[in-house]
Amino acid sequence: MNNVKKLNEGSLILVLLTLTLFFNFWVVPFGVTDPENFGYKDGLAPSFAVYVVGILAFLTLIYQFIKVFIFKINKVTNSNAKLNSVNILSITRSKKIILSCLIYSFLLVPNIGFYFGSVIFIITLSFLMGERRMSILTVVPFIVMLFIFLGFEKGFQILLPEDIFFKNIFGRLN
Amino acid sequence: MIENILSGLALATTPEALIAIFVGLIAGQILGAIPGLTASMAVALLVPYTFYLDPWVGIPMLLGMFKGSLFGSSITAILIKTPGAPAAAATVLDGYPLAQKGKGVKAMKMALYSSVFGDTFSDIMLIVAAGFLASVALNFGPPEYTLLTAFSLICVSSLTGKSAWKGLFSVFLGMIIGMIGLDPITATPRLTFDYLELEEGIGLIPMLIGTLAVSEALIQMEQPIKLLASSTLKFSKKKIDNVVTWAEFKFCLPTIIKSSALGTMIGAMPGLGATVAAFLAYGEAKRTSKTPEEFGKGSLEGIASAEAANNAVSGANMIPLLAFGIPGDIAAALIMGAFLIQGITLGPVVFKENPIEIYAIYSALIVANIFNLFLGQYLIKLCKHVVTVPKRLLFPIVLVVASAGAYALRGSLFDIQLVFIFGILGYFMLKNDIPTVPMLIGFILTPIFEENLRITLLLSSSHELNIAFVLVRPAFLVLLLIMIASAIIFFKRQKNK
Numbered sequence: 001m002n003n004v005k006k007l008n009e010g011s012l013i014l015v016l017l018t019l020t021l022f023f024n025f026w027v028v029p030f031g032v033t034d035p036e037n038f039g040y041k042d043g044l045a046p047s048f049a050v051y052v053v054g055i056l057a058f059l060t061l062i063y064q065f066i067k068v069f070i071f072k073i074n075k076v077t078n079s080n081a082k083l084n085s086v087n088i089l090s091i092t093r094s095k096k097i098i099l100s101c102l103i104y105s106f107l108l109v110p111n112i113g114f115y116f117g118s119v120i121f122i123i124t125l126s127f128l129m130g131e132r133r134m135s136i137l138t139v140v141p142f143i144v145m146l147f148i149f150l151g152f153e154k155g156f157q158i159l160l161p162e163d164i165f166f167k168n169i170f171g172r173l174n
Numbered sequence: 175m176i177e178n179i180l181s182g183l184a185l186a187t188t189p190e191a192l193i194a195i196f197v198g199l200i201a202g203q204i205l206g207a208i209p210g211l212t213a214s215m216a217v218a219l220l221v222p223y224t225f226y227l228d229p230w231v232g233i234p235m236l237l238g239m240f241k242g243s244l245f246g247s248s249i250t251a252i253l254i255k256t257p258g259a260p261a262a263a264a265t266v267l268d269g270y271p272l273a274q275k276g277k278g279v280k281a282m283k284m285a286l287y288s289s290v291f292g293d294t295f296s297d298i299m300l301i302v303a304a305g306f307l308a309s310v311a312l313n314f315g316p317p318e319y320t321l322l323t324a325f326s327l328i329c330v331s332s333l334t335g336k337s338a339w340k341g342l343f344s345v346f347l348g349m350i351i352g353m354i355g356l357d358p359i360t361a362t363p364r365l366t367f368d369y370l371e372l373e374e375g376i377g378l379i380p381m382l383i384g385t386l387a388v389s390e391a392l393i394q395m396e397q398p399i400k401l402l403a404s405s406t407l408k409f410s411k412k413k414i415d416n417v418v419t420w421a422e423f424k425f426c427l428p429t430i431i432k433s434s435a436l437g438t439m440i441g442a443m444p445g446l447g448a449t450v451a452a453f454l455a456y457g458e459a460k461r462t463s464k465t466p467e468e469f470g471k472g473s474l475e476g477i478a479s480a481e482a483a484n485n486a487v488s489g490a491n492m493i494p495l496l497a498f499g500i501p502g503d504i505a506a507a508l509i510m511g512a513f514l515i516q517g518i519t520l521g522p523v524v525f526k527e528n529p530i531e532i533y534a535i536y537s538a539l540i541v542a543n544i545f546n547l548f549l550g551q552y553l554i555k556l557c558k559h560v561v562t563v564p565k566r567l568l569f570p571i572v573l574v575v576a577s578a579g580a581y582a583l584r585g586s587l588f589d590i591q592l593v594f595i596f597g598i599l600g601y602f603m604l605k606n607d608i609p610t611v612p613m614l615i616g617f618i619l620t621p622i623f624e625e626n627l628r629i630t631l632l633l634s635s636s637h638e639l640n641i642a643f644v645l646v647r648p649a650f651l652v653l654l655l656i657m658i659a660s661a662i663i664f665f666k667r668q669k670n671k
Contacts, residue, residue: 012606016343023350031365038360044631046357046364049624050350057346064339094396098601101388101594105577110587114578122570129566130399136567144571148578156211156219158582161590 113163182533202242268476292482296489348616388597441490455483
């Protein structure tokens with residue numbers, strides 16, 4: 001269940017190695033198309049730099065893989081201890097917070113607009129972090145939105161993603 | 175000559191001009207502190223209004239705003255690990271750890287003093303050596319830029335943290351992300367998978383806000399509920415923790431001078447910018463410091479180097495602008511636009527045709543620095559109170575304001591999504607002790623490095639000496655010798671330790 005825990009160095013190298021291989025053998029060949037007969041004299045092909053960096057990353061990981069798995073040189077950092085001290089409830093909360101961030105940016109803002117989406121987001125996060133006072137949960141997000149509206153839209157003339165509810169309320173401030 | 179200087183000084187110190195500088199500085203400091211709103215954006219917002227103002231009200235206000243926003247961006251970098259602008263990203267490295275120790279005021283004061291020092295240093299260089307510096311900088315072409323950025327990438331290794339392989343992997347990851355978008359030479363899409371938003375490339379601001387601010391907020395939000403109800407930052411009550419002593423400043427002074435000089439040189443070269451200067455100066459300061467082990471843990475030298483360098487770039491950006499009419503970056507281009515609106519064409523002839531105006535600009539720059547020093551003290555006091563808000567309220571608010579700031583630059587919803595994608599990526603990286611800063615440096619430097627390397631190769635194909643043509647370029651050779659010398663000094667020092 002605990003998917004945010006720190007991986008040990010060996011597992012981390014294996015995961016990153018797999019990702020690097022996937023990058024070099026799938027992402028680059030399908031993601032970069034070189035113009036025909038393009039070479040050194042033309043200032044290098046577009047895929048050249050991508051491959052070089054991909055291969056360098058792969059070599060770095062292979063070197064570390066050999067150190068850890070063949071020569072058994074594995075420095076254990078003390079971060080595991082740090083993690084173990086973190087309450088399991090906190091880890092569950094962090095998953096919910098990450099999910100809230102994704103919902104906010106991918107669903108709320110594009111669909112219901114910046115202001116209303118942000119009010120829901122602030123209330124949700126504050127609630128997840130233990131804020132239970134109704135006065136704070138209801139008043140603070142609206143005050144923040146008013147400041148953002150006045151600062152961005154009125155002060156700097158920057159229009160934020162259109163909002164279905166707040167446009168009518170703030171629109172009257174014009 | 176003296177008459178012109180005095181007339182220029184009089185023009186820049188009228189009550190109206192002084193008020194304009196003051197107002198510009200306040201607005202700039204506040205704007206700069208908002209994540210995502212950069213100095214360029216601050217200037218862009220003000221340029222249209224300068225048309226309606228008297229030239230010697232509009233221009234000083236613009237210069238004040240530009241300078242104010244640079245310092246403002248470091249405040250949030252120190253207090254909540256959220257740089258107001260990319261240029262303050264290197265300040266996070268030591269500013270935030272020092273603030274966590276209760277010495278936030280000390281960190282902000284050191285940032286203020288070194289900012290003003292760096293700014294003044296580059297302004298003096300602009301006044302006394304604009305022509306010379308600009309001609310040196312203009313000798314820098316693609317081969318020199320390639321060498322300089324390659325050297326900077328190598329210097330990144332000093333910022334890789336405890337585990338070298340994780341730092342290197344982080345750099346490579348940043349380099350790959352930096353390659354997403356249109357190829358710099360052929361303009362063919364690269365790693366975009368027909369996703370239109372990716373063709374513009376990944377924006378630096380969403381990546382920066384996500385990787386530094388959101389990831390830190392996610393980690394902080396894991397704390398026990400009791401801690402989340404407490405104030406975001408605590409300030410030590412000891413006097414020594416709230417001031418920068420003369421001894422501390424004196425200790426940092428060589429680093430500040432060196433970083434200011436480095437920032438001035440980078441600022442004089444069009445295209446590199448304050449972020450590159452800050453990271454390069456930080457790496458250099460760590461490499462040559464007597465206490466390199468303190469870097470990353472709240473070193474005053476670290477804050478001073480990053481701030482002096484990024485502010486020195488601002489004055490130095492005016493060097494090619496005034497000497498040749500070539501803007502060093504977007505902000506300088508916008509300032510040039512404001513001058514054009516007022517009927518002043520910058521370039522070599524401006525010194526002959528508008529000498530009084532030139533001295534007035536110099537005077538306004540120096541006056542703005544003095545005002546910045548005093549106003550900065552008040553901003554520090556004000557911001558001290560903002561971070562006493564409980565974490566469980568402040569972090570959600572920071573995330574929302576950061577999203578608005580990220581959206582503001584390109585008007586793209588995709589940038590808001592990127593903020594959180596990079597936030598989650600940064601969170602997992604930090605959880606696994608993979609440093610995120612090398613990724614940012616790799617991301618910033620790769621496009622400059624790759625483009626210049628490929629242009630160098632293109633140039634070499636039409637040259638009779640082929641790639642060896644770089645060796646007949648004096649600027650390349652001088653730069654190469656400086657780098658070799660600094661590498662030798664570094665290894666000698668390491669050996670002696």
